[in-house]
Amino acid sequence: MVSISKYPGLADVVKTSQCFRIVLFLAFSDVKARYKRSVLGPFWLTLGTAGGSAGLGLLWSELLRMDAKTFVPSLTAGLILWQFIAGVVSEASVLFSRQASIIRNLNLPLSIHPAQLLLRHLINLLHNIPVFFLVALVLGHPLTIESWLAIPGLVLVTLNLLWLALLIGLLGARFRDLEYLIAMVMPLLMFISPVFYRPNYLPFSEQIMWFNPFSHFIEIIRYPLFGLAPPNFIVLTLISMLVVGWAFYIGVV
């Protein structure tokens, strides 16, 4: 019996988790199709990130008179994480209109598309992570036991990005201006997030930076990579975002 259930948004997500293998297959198939005709394939991402962090890192550590040994690993981690977050958020706005032919012709839950987007970017992230470890190794940056905390941090970030991608996707399908609005806002958000620096480098604007949710997304993963457990307020922010975000999605959609 097909009836309109009380929480269609939730029912849709549950259906997606049931056909998770389809999502996984599609994400890999998309990555494969994208790099079909290139020799290095997704490893171009790895090289791009490596080049970017080497160039920016060496230049800025000199400009900002910082010790390259701590600055370059921090910048590398920041850039990699920002690519992941910004990639998901910017693509989310055109997600559903791009998949229109699948949506109109196949009986599949709608949330497979955000899930697939997220997985695709996680696959890209996996290609970028070795750059960080290489930088850490070369510059003798120590990784400690606390570094494992980055993994639950990444899980929290991913689950938060999923509801965000769902909502942005839905709004983007309705309001076509959103794509351009997000393209405009994301660079601004990058500057008020700790991509290029650690929060404590800022003498007075640190408070402003914490208003940007993406600052928390980055720091919950980057603190552990520098051998420290993330401060409680960051963990709390992410958990409350997770609860409020999903509650809002389930309640509204």
Place this chain on the structure above:
Amino acid sequence: MAELCFEHVTVQYPIYNSRSMSLRNQLVRISTGGRIENEAGHIQWVTALSDVNFTLRDGDSVGLIGHNGAGKSTLLRTMAGIYQPNIGLIHRTGKVATVLEMGAGMDVELSGYENIIRMGVLMGVSLSDIKSRIPDIEAFTQLGDFLQLPVRTYSSGMATRLMFAVATSVQPDILLVDEVFGTGDAEFQIKAKERMEALIKSVGIFVFASHNHDLIKQYCNRFFKLEHGQLQEIVTL
């Protein structure tokens, strides 16, 4: 055992024009408090199906006729569960397969073989099942070594062969088809017709939307006529 039952089903969808799609107009609407509300907030609703009732059981082959825009494709999509009704209930038992707009999810950068698997997975078929169907698809499409090449190198006829072969490689209980005969070259048309006929015989419920009354008479034993979203069963064509 297949069954498909519609009870007072109404399907409507909103058409957002570029003005109501724009965030600016929505914001202006809030700030101006209804003064230009008529213009900015105007969303047109299209009633594609209105109060549709029927019951289909094993052995029913339905021919669906109606003018362009009468709601035939919407009805097929609603039967498949792709569109949800705004009002009413749908009762569906049995596995559904559709031959609507073919090639949903096809990626032209991937090879023929990779696309067979990709489209199959999207249709909800398991990986091992799809792989076991590859010989059958190879034989039907006669694309040979082309299946190893990216689909972007195919002519449109070749792509149609591939899409048709994948779409008809399933074993459903309910088969929903939107006008597909008459694509490809003469040889392919004959083969496609044979394949379609074999598939029609094997399913419990068959629904076929077409403008070709001869074809409908040939395959169907019940006839539905759609007019402005309203469905009427007619005895003879």
